[in-house]
Amino acid sequence: MTLKERIENMRHEEEIDSIWNLAFRETVLTKMEKTVPGYAKIKEDFMPLELKYEAQRQRRSLLSKVAKALWANHENWKDVEAKFDRVRKTFKEVISGQKDLGKEVKADWLARIDSVKLMIPGADPEVETGNCFKDESNAYYFRDKNYVTVCAGDFNSEEIEQTLAHEISHALDIGRSRYLYQLHSPVGAGLQDLKERSCGKKRFTCDQWNRTKAQFHDHLKYLLTFEPQLEDFNMCLQDKEVKDKIPDDYLARIAKEDVEATLSDLARRNVFLRIISPELPLPNGKAQKNPLYMNPCGYYLWETQAQPLDEDVSLLLFFTAEYRCSKEPDRGQKFKNAIEIAKQLQTALAKSTIAMEGQFSGRYRLDRDGYSSSPTERFADNLGQMVFAKILNSEQDVRKRRARYLANNAWLCRKPSIQQLFPSEAKVQRSYYVEPHSETNQRQKELLTDEIRESLHCKRDFETNQCEI
Ligand SMILES: [Zn+2]
Numbered sequence: 001m002t003l004k005e006r007i008e009n010m011r012h013e014e015e016i017d018s019i020w021n022l023a024f025r026e027t028v029l030t031k032m033e034k035t036v037p038g039y040a041k042i043k044e045d046f047m048p049l050e051l052k053y054e055a056q057r058q059r060r061s062l063l064s065k066v067a068k069a070l071w072a073n074h075e076n077w078k079d080v081e082a083k084f085d086r087v088r089k090t091f092k093e094v095i096s097g098q099k100d101l102g103k104e105v106k107a108d109w110l111a112r113i114d115s116v117k118l119m120i121p122g123a124d125p126e127v128e129t130g131n132c133f134k135d136e137s138n139a140y141y142f143r144d145k146n147y148v149t150v151c152a153g154d155f156n157s158e159e160i161e162q163t164l165a166h167e168i169s170h171a172l173d174i175g176r177s178r179y180l181y182q183l184h185s186p187v188g189a190g191l192q193d194l195k196e197r198s199c200g201k202k203r204f205t206c207d208q209w210n211r212t213k214a215q216f217h218d219h220l221k222y223l224l225t226f227e228p229q230l231e232d233f234n235m236c237l238q239d240k241e242v243k244d245k246i247p248d249d250y251l252a253r254i255a256k257e258d259v260e261a262t263l264s265d266l267a268r269r270n271v272f273l274r275i276i277s278p279e280l281p282l283p284n285g286k287a288q289k290n291p292l293y294m295n296p297c298g299y300y301l302w303e304t305q306a307q308p309l310d311e312d313v314s315l316l317l318f319f320t321a322e323y324r325c326s327k328e329p330d331r332g333q334k335f336k337n338a339i340e341i342a343k344q345l346q347t348a349l350a351k352s353t354i355a356m357e358g359q360f361s362g363r364y365r366l367d368r369d370g371y372s373s374s375p376t377e378r379f380a381d382n383l384g385q386m387v388f389a390k391i392l393n394s395e396q397d398v399r400k401r402r403a404r405y406l407a408n409n410a411w412l413c414r415k416p417s418i419q420q421l422f423p424s425e426a427k428v429q430r431s432y433y434v435e436p437h438s439e440t441n442q443r444q445k446e447l448l449t450d451e452i453r454e455s456l457h458c459k460r461d462f463e464t465n466q467c468e469i
Helices: 003-035 049-071 075-096 103-115 161-172 174-183 186-198 206-223 231-237 248-268 271-276 311-325 331-360 364-368 376-393 398-412 423-430 440-447 450-456
Strands: 117-119 139-142 147-150 279-281 287-289
Touching: 003 049, 075 103, 075 117, 075 161, 075 376, 103 161, 139 161, 147 161, 161 174, 161 376, 161 398, 174 186, 174 331, 174 376, 186 206, 186 311, 206 311, 206 331, 231 376, 248 271, 248 311, 248 331, 271 311, 271 331, 311 331, 376 398, 376 440, 376 450, 398 440, 398 450
Parallel strands: 117 147
Antiparallel strands: 139 147, 279 287
């Protein structure tokens, strides 16, 4: 490309971006003006929160419609759908054929594989996925939503069966197991009930809140009874040896610091005050009804985003309930007490949650301090390759299998890099940050599992340790 062509290219890029952004803003503005006459006259700084949220929801809904219109009937997406079904079917065959899996784990995994969905990139208005609908080259599994998304940059440029097998594997990993355990635990059910009572679906009563509080510490104990599936396999997948036991005072300190950080962030953004104020002042001196009044879910763009297991959500649920039921006559004291009680409950919850995660936690602090290492990415690579090998085996011609393997792995080809010049130093440098995936070169080797090598008829000329289920 010549300099002139490059500049021309840049100009086109900027132009397309600008047309795209303007079209979006124009559509949202027109839609908002239709529902709220005079909307276009309100300055951005003076925009009531309710309208700001509504405009954001409109924007997300519009993007979701565009994403669906772009891809739903596109032949490349149809191909993703067909491959997703195929990978899922093969996954079930692999699980059923596993002799070393217990009956219970097998049944659980089959049901979990059945429940995973595929989502058009950008189609879920509740999730911000950036450029995934456009040109990002990536794929995701969303743990709480239980769906897989393959980004447009991925399925329009390369083979995706290996990627699909990897992402679907995440529906079985220890992170998803933990999430399901928490969700169905007495604490999870209690928080869900508290959310429904606080956000208007059920009636809120202080008797119920006092009962929830009284049972809370007992319910927390249940979290500690979590037993990981295939513990030895997960331990083998960890990328380092971790310390034997996490001391109780360490857990208490991490929980306290985590909650303090969440709390200070919410406080800085005025969220506690917003929740207790029935009205909000407007720039013209008048006041408008506060949509967030005693409704902690109102703080989130979509009510479904107020996931009671999220730290900030539970903290706000505790605060609101306590504030509603407080009999303290002094306003400042009442406010402070509610925050303090919420903080105490949240710290206890955080401590039990971190203890439950234990040596498999993906938290940066625990990893850095040598107490944990998350096995989930290596789990997904390992399991995914068992499925991918079976898919490759359905191809009779070994040369075609190899070509397909490479077409699925092209994204792992290494470009010249400074890390390649200094491999041992790069390894040292890497030990100073937490990255759940193996380093590229290592990952390339790990992906060539026994099953894959057998399928491709190739031998290993390097050392790696393969973990067996
Ligand atoms: Zn992954």
